[in-house]
Amino acid sequence: MYEDVELSLKNLREAFEVLSREKSEKKNKFLKRLAEKIDENREYLKAENSKDVERARELKVKESLIDRLVLNDKRIDEMIESCQIVESLRDPIGEVVDSFVREDGLTIYKVRVPIGVLAIIYESRPNVTIETSILALKSGNTILLKGGSDALNSNKALVKLIKQALDDAGLPRNSVELVEHTDRSVVDYILKQRGLIDLIIPRGGKSLIDYVVSNAKMPVLETGAGVCHIFVDESADIDKSIAVIDNAKTQRPGTCNAVETLLVHRKIASEFLPKLKKLFDDKKVEIRGCVETRKVIECAPATEEDWSTEYLDLIISVKVVSSLDEAIEHIKKYSTKHSEAILTENYSNAMKFLNAVDSSTVYVNASTRFTDGGQFGMGAEIGISTQKFHARGPVGLKELTTTKFIVFGDYHVRK
Template identity: 50%
Template sequence: MSDSSNVIEYMADLGRNARRAARVVAAASAGTKNRALLAMAEALEAARPTLAEENRKDLEAGEANGLDAAMLDRLALKPATIDGMIEGLRQVAALPDPCGAITDMNFRPSGIQVGKMRVPLGVVGIIYESRPNVTIDAASLCLKSGNAAILRGGSEAIHSNRAIAACLKKGLAEAGLPETAVQVVETTDRAAVGELIAMPEYVDVIVPRGGKGLIERISRDARVPVIKHLDGICHVFIDAKADLDKAFNIALNAKTHRYGVCNAMETLLVDQTVAAEILPRLADAYAEKGVELRGCERTRALIEAQTATEEDWATEYLAPVLAIRVVDGLDEAMDHIAQYSSQHTEAIVTEDYTRARRFLHEVDSSSVMVNASTRFADGFEYGLGAEIGISTDKIHARGPVGLEGLTSQKWIVLGDGHIRN
């Protein structure tokens, strides 16, 4: 009991600190924020020996606790990982400041001028798992967008995260910003997460990064808006009028470029008029890459594949497995997508203008593509410069979320003594 009330008090303290710091960071100039980011990069550079030492403690504890090789790999702060963190800070410093941009400023019939100014959200809470480098990603994006941040990493990375936090504080102090503008939760008590997502008075939005289980739990329990990225059940539809060479390349790239990513294709839909021509060609290429195929009956009549079950259509494999369905045209393809898609990314391959136009208009996903691989759904590819995640929700931010997704717009009104009659 005394323990949990300690966590409540500790988290409320972080919240109050963040709320106060948020006003300062929101008013800070782009120059000040950039100075802090570059000073953080220098502090990381100088702290390489400490970072290695603290990371070793986490790795040893992780081994003792039986973490698997993949987990330990994500936990490791190799020299190249630290290079990446430093480079990331410099890149975010080089991005334009989204804050303060005034748009749509117009005179109204009453004589007032009305427009919008882009502003920070306030305090952002980030909850993530083992990778300690996320601490830097998240901190830099929150700071650049004028927000205060509270970062809650995995308990298995606690020593690494504390060492990184010291570098963040150093950078903030050197730029004259409050050290509480970016706070790392320094307790491993799991109750801290429950508190962080239930303090609307101190936290304006939560961004969870990690496995689906973590994100579902947070979305369910949060008393604060959540910007989240769940499943990526992405589809490619090869239309009757597809250029089959483009279709071949896109279907291959979307599945096999990387398997464990949310923008990889999980289901291939093929119009029945071209299935006999394209599927055997693709099946050979997938076989060469070791991709397991699961198909509908019409697919299985053309190529070797396991029988796809209802569950296959609704599964994000994140693995070299592909579900394939032969459909009777665009409407059946869009019906399938409407029923099974996670609204992440869908692509059509077609040379037909009208069907491309309908697909773009009618498919309700965060990214909709014509003649391009789903793998392009990514903040860097879209030109955001950096990405805090991908949102499959429609409220606030949709698709790749960069600095702008961490901001809002307020209305500004300029008058000259105007009153309303």
């Protein structure tokens, strides 16, 4: 089992030596061909995906998580669109980030280069297989994919198409490798492969992310769980705010950018909360409220644990606060630094919220569901980084590069 993974990593390292020097034309040809292959193989992909979905239902997996697993025509269209957008984006490799000419004529350039061999460990969501692969390859990196066992048939089908598209474009087919072993011990083996893996990326729930961060022997790009907040200010337009919260909670509750905690200003709670409850009752959203919330509407009591829980389901915790400052303090205490929003008609309050809340993405009058590489013009994302170095927020092409200095001299020596 481990021998297979070691061989894949050696193949990825060899492929990187070729791919890192390839021109944009070949990489774009691959992306164009992959989009065509995904379109041509819709029924094959849906048939393989149905095996994973049926197994998940047999195991009684909750529907919000099964939703993340499903490949339907809409999501296949989205994968094709991601390929097309990434193809159209400027190749970051070789970009001059900065330059400087010394008085003695020594010329110094700082340029973008690929990172190397990437590895991603992720759960469900077979579209991640496409998004991560196309971003890695366009930015000159190779990638090891370790998806969840729940999406194994889907991932095998997608990687098969990726390798065919690499062949068609004249690129090394070992630029992408899938770990098919489902034994959990293989993750521990991967986390120890410092020297073969340059960067590892966990994408999934908090327990997976924490485990990778704690055990990896190589650098980790930490993508965070999403305990996302929305604060409804006393000046907010109530009807418009309810529409935003509806989108943030119910459009796709199983995603990391869905809102999990709602903070409501006390001055509008008596008018706002009954309207919210009517909507959520219709949409079968369970509300867990603080003491003040339950004085206004009937709902389940919120526990201390609820404020730090990423439900990934049709559940939301609601807290009534007395001020903007109290809302900000609550977010500082419980946020995973993913995405937070304020709904307000007060410019000063909006600016204070933007400046005080330290998360990867902060919104004024918009749904947290927009935190996504595709929505931010990146074509796709390899995850949402909640750390503070190298990359933060949606991780796209540029975030999968590092830099090196290139220096031109005329037989210069240091004095």
